[in-house]
Every structure is written in C-alpha cells, then in structure tokens.
Amino acid sequence: MKLSDFDYDLPKELIAQKPVRPRDSSRLMVLGRNIEHRKFHDILQYLEKGDVLVINSTKVIPAKLSGAKPTGGKVDVVLTRKIKRLVYEATLGIKRPKVGMVITIKDNSFTILSFSNSLFTIKFNKEPDLRSIGKTPLPPYIKQEALLEDYQTVYARESGSAAAPTAGLHFTEELLKKIRMKGVEIAKIILHIGPGTFMPVKTEVISEHIMHREHYSVSSEAAKAINERKGRLIAVGTTSIRCLESSADEKGRVEPGSGWTDLFIYPGYRFRCRPDALITNFHLPKSTLIMLVSAYAGKERVFSAYQAAIKEKYRFYSFGDAMLIFSV
Missing domain, CATH: 2.40.10.240 (QueA-like)
Incomplete structure (x- = not known):
C-alpha cells in the first residue's frame, strides 16, 4: 500500500488546541455497524460486566x-x-x-x-x-503551551513517555469508578511512547517504513485478567494494541514480561490478540496511527467515519474527540 492511500484533508479549525473540561464531556463517535454520535461519558452504556478494559499507564515526562x-x-x-x-x-x-x-x-x-x-x-x-x-513535549500541531497535567492521563503512574496515550485523556476518576462498579475489570499495561509517534512516514511504500523501538511491560496480574476474561477485550488506544500484540503468543495468549518493540501495524497485519473494541482519537493523515486503526477496523470503514466526523465538526488529534470502534 502507498502512503498517499492514507491521506485526507482536514480543516485547520478542527485541530484541537486545548482539552475540553471536564475530560469526559468530549464527543464520542461510536462506530459499529452504523455510526452514533455521543459524549465520552456515555461509553459506560457500551461496557458490560466481565469486560476487560486495557489501559496504558505510562507517564509523560517534562522532556x-x-x-x-x-x-x-x-x-x-x-x-x-x-x-x-x-x-x-x-x-x-x-x-x-x-x-x-x-x-x-x-x-x-x-x-x-x-x-x-x-x-x-x-x-x-x-x-x-x-x-x-523541562516543559511538556507537545505535538508540533499544538501551537500553545499546555500544563503537563492536561497532557497526562488520570491513571498515569510510570514515567517514561515523550507523548501521552491520548485515548486515555478522556477518562476521569469518577468515570473509571463507575466502570469498575459495573463489573468491568481494568488491566494496566505500559508502553512508553517514543518520538516515533510524532515522526512522519517518509517512504511512499508504507511497508518500507521503520518504526522506532519502544519499551513495554505487562504484569502477571494484567496478563491473567486479559487471558481469563469472561467478557470482551477493549483496548484504550493504539499503544495498548501494540503492547498486546508485542506480548501475545501465536495463540493470542498474552505473556507477562517486558521488552522492546518496533512493531508496525498496517492493513494486512494478522492480529494475535485482537480486541473486541478499540477506543482511540482521530489521527493525523499518513501517520502510523491511522494505519494501525485501518488495520484493525478496515481502511474504507475508518476513512468513511473520518469524513462523517469532519462533516459533524469533531475535534481532531491529541486534545480532540474520541472514537469507540467495534470489530464487526
């Protein structure tokens, strides 16, 4: 596939320059067999008892x-x-x-x-x-300074990232409490996000792109929750998917441990531990992130949803709105 296959036009005014408050008041596009337009706190209605929510608890350093x-x-x-x-x-x-x-x-x-x-x-x-x-290492498309706490998830624990796992920015402590009360288990994994998340793909043939290595770790507790789940597996963010795929064996079983990964996921990739749903933001054109989402949900389906988001004036990128994508 070519790099140009993952391009799209975005009006500059839809690039979010600051987060909304409260965090869970951001908009949520739910992409199943049809598209629904909701608020992020409505995500509670789509979660069920027995589900496992995988979150990346890495912490951004003022680097x-x-x-x-x-x-x-x-x-x-x-x-x-x-x-x-x-x-x-x-x-x-x-x-x-x-x-x-x-x-x-x-x-x-x-x-x-x-x-x-x-x-x-x-x-x-x-x-x-x-x-x-040190200052907050914001993406280049954000033109104003931001407080480090705005670019940090409420569950960030282990320092090591040059960028935030932005899908997690929408969660509040209160929403997480409600999710747990519903019987959803939260599995914390870690993938420290490196500079590769900001770096553009420069090769026209995307398979020739080389990803930078990033360190990940999965605890025995998290691996057990994922492997022995009674319900669905829901990944929060592309980094959670890369961590799951990097730690899964050929049968899809997640192994506890740590290591380095340069895994590049794009359409045609065969998932080992495919989540039932993915929570993610709206990503830059031609980025490895939109390629991963396209690999998970199908390129035509994703780009059709992006056009709907532009028409409905969703906010894009790191401080923007979110998607809940179900595997269909």
Whole structure:
C-alpha cells in the first residue's frame, strides 16, 4: 500500500488546541455497524460486566528542553529515554550536528556522542532536573503551551513517555469508578511512547517504513485478567494494541514480561490478540496511527467515519474527540 492511500484533508479549525473540561464531556463517535454520535461519558452504556478494559499507564515526562549551540543559536531538545546515568536518547532541532558538539542548557550542558535516523545519544555534564527546566513535549500541531497535567492521563503512574496515550485523556476518576462498579475489570499495561509517534512516514511504500523501538511491560496480574476474561477485550488506544500484540503468543495468549518493540501495524497485519473494541482519537493523515486503526477496523470503514466526523465538526488529534470502534 502507498502512503498517499492514507491521506485526507482536514480543516485547520478542527485541530484541537486545548482539552475540553471536564475530560469526559468530549464527543464520542461510536462506530459499529452504523455510526452514533455521543459524549465520552456515555461509553459506560457500551461496557458490560466481565469486560476487560486495557489501559496504558505510562507517564509523560517534562522532556522538552531549550538549549544553545556554541554559536548561540537555539536548539530544541526532547529527551526520549534515559539510557544510563547522564546518558539519554533525544531528538534535536539542529541542522548540522557534529559528534562532540556541546549544547548548553542553563547551568548544564551535554555532548553529542552519536546520532542515527533522527535520534541522538547525548551525555550531560550533570543529571538534568527536568521538573525545573523541562516543559511538556507537545505535538508540533499544538501551537500553545499546555500544563503537563492536561497532557497526562488520570491513571498515569510510570514515567517514561515523550507523548501521552491520548485515548486515555478522556477518562476521569469518577468515570473509571463507575466502570469498575459495573463489573468491568481494568488491566494496566505500559508502553512508553517514543518520538516515533510524532515522526512522519517518509517512504511512499508504507511497508518500507521503520518504526522506532519502544519499551513495554505487562504484569502477571494484567496478563491473567486479559487471558481469563469472561467478557470482551477493549483496548484504550493504539499503544495498548501494540503492547498486546508485542506480548501475545501465536495463540493470542498474552505473556507477562517486558521488552522492546518496533512493531508496525498496517492493513494486512494478522492480529494475535485482537480486541473486541478499540477506543482511540482521530489521527493525523499518513501517520502510523491511522494505519494501525485501518488495520484493525478496515481502511474504507475508518476513512468513511473520518469524513462523517469532519462533516459533524469533531475535534481532531491529541486534545480532540474520541472514537469507540467495534470489530464487526
């Protein structure tokens, strides 16, 4: 399949620049055999006792830093993961990088050790205090600053992501409480989202695209809940699906443990642990995320729903509205 197959036109005014409040008052498109237009808190009506809801409890770190080259020019820095003490993987907004170049950040600095495929390995002079110097690493299409708590799910627990699992941003503590009271079990998994989620696909033949590696983990408790469920399996977000698929064996049984995944899911992919439903946002054209959703629900079905969403003026992307897609 070609990259152009996953393109669509979106009016700029439909790109959400800030979240709605309360979180669960966002709109929800329910895509089953037909399309329904609801509010996100109505999702409770579609969940049943015995269902298992899989959520990604990764936590976004304030990893966006502003540095300066030796010449004084500004350098945008996003830390994507910590390799070891003082050493990080990062993306740098720099045109002509050189190994050994020193970038200054306030009272600290780092040296470029190596770089490949848009990712840099850097070493700080001293451990950076991200709480005081870091900002929220928002996607480039969001033009205004946002509070870190706005770009964090209410169930975020383990720090490690450069981006939020945005499908989870719609949940409130009260809604989760109601979901549990209905007899739905919530299974927490972790997939730390790296910079690849922001990076465009540049190959016209999509199968030639190479995904960046991301770390995932599944606890024994979560694996047991998923494997022994009495009802349906419902994944919250594309990252939950990638975690499930990366940890499932050939029979679809999810194995507890942790590891690295560069799994790229696009139409034609054969799912091992296919959820009965997927909760997700509306994604960028030509992105790996819209390709994954198309693999799950069918490309024509997804793009038809997107056109309906545009007509109904749904809000798109990270701070936008949500979809509940049932496998039919």
